[in-house]
Amino acid sequence: MIQALCPASCGELIQGWIHGSEKLISYSINCYSLVSLTEGRRQESNSLTKAYKMINKVFEYYKVPSRQSKGLKLEKQSYIPVGKGMASSTADLAATALATAAYLGKKISQAEIASLCVEIEPTDSIIFSDITLFDHLQGAFIKHYGSNPEGKLLLLEGRQAIDTIEFRRTKMTTILKEQGPKLQKALQLFEEGVKTQDFKKMAEAATISSLANQAILYKDGLEEIIELSCNMGAFGVNIAHSGSVVGILYEDRYFDQEAFIRLIKGKEYFIKNYESIQQYEMVQGGAVLI
Template sequence: MMIQAICPASCGELLQGYIEGGEKLISYSINLFSRVSIIQKNQNDKENIPHNYTKAYRMLEKVFKYYGYDEKDYKHLCLKIDSPIPIAKGMASSTADLVATATATAEYLGKAITQEEIAKLSIGIEPTDSIVFSEITLFDHLKGSFYKQYGTFPSCKVLLLEGRDVIDTIDFRKTDRTSIIKSNEKEVAEALFHFQKGIKEQSLKELGKAATISGFANQKILYKEGLEEIHEISQRFGAYGINVAHSGSVIGILYNDTDFDREGFCHTLKDKDFMKSYLSICSYDIIPGGGRILTL
């Protein structure tokens, strides 16, 4: 017996900062997935758990215990994770693994687990991106005590620049940046205003403006090489705005094929000195978040 579930990655955050009394973020999902399989095997088959599976096994155990089961009920299960999501770049690779694991585990148990329940279980393991939700969501990614959903994102693509820098979120948060984060409160409030207007009007220009404001505000927290010039060039070729991973190294260019000259943008970018800080450029679709079961 095998059960598989997937969860999409993010391309950083649309915005992040000090909102309504605490740190919150709004992520969006792209069509790049972590796939988790639950397989029934002998206990000996999982004696050497890969390092990057540790959190996923904690989630499997949490879901079993959440529904009142004991260790004997899951000790015969193994996980297999297939994920092309770059690690420690700000693309929610760990959250995607956890959400897919929780979704598959609940399916194994015959339980209808909610996204809110998965979010709470994930927060108990590590800070969690709002890709756990199918709708675009403002989320307290540290405590899980607040979320506000805004519905769907307009049809949009993102050109993802993958940075060379590897940034462990847990290590990054060991440095207290509270004063800097609070100093950005005005800019983040402005970004949230444009975001809410953009969602209400389904305006990619407003949403791009929101993401761009938040991205520039984050430069004094985690600097992105060439961000100002990348934004200027992207605007010249018809993009709606840029967004960043606020604790990672990726940059997103929000666009649609009808308005954006992707070939011209990439050609202009390739000879810039700051591109030495980036590994690749890939295009993705923005899609709904959340875990989903794969039919085998």
């Protein structure tokens, strides 16, 4: 048996029109998808369709006839909510690619995994160990910034599940381009934060991107969430730009988590749109063999 796991994300720190096309910066959290690859009869299911497609792609990538993959059985154990903007599918695909390459006796790079993933669907940058600006549609642009900041977050899980593929069919290029100047400002602030290891600046950049995305996928109460969390000492707020989760970015010494949770649970917009609040930590990205 070969096993691999890959972390989820809590949306993106930044996503939008950057340097002439759509790009994003995701970050990884300590919530995982685990895949197990064994020889045996394949069990087809809708939840594994993309993963089996990835197995075939890895075989083809290494010039091994894909028909030989029919003798492989894949099982998945995922703790990542589906359709909320937490990179559940990307985590499944990245872990599957790594496990399949290992089965073939190959060492596959994260850039190679990224290239294979975007052939199947839009891909989050949690496939990379470092925090990364990534062309999630074509895979044509990759810029690494180093390891994730050592921050914490409260994840507000939305009630709505969004099909990313269907969402992508909405014609939104014009709106994305209109929001471009805001995204450039966000990216500049983010890169300043990376240089100085200032998590607060990175979180402020995420807040700018979150608000810019209101013109694309509106989140009821987002402005109030930002105001309340920052009043409680949080550094900023990020969102899933094509999903329903919201991340409250903070450091323990500044953020009154207990007061924030107590207050937000009484807000009508929270009761209507969110089903839970969970605490996570930022972790290194990328799929790993276990």
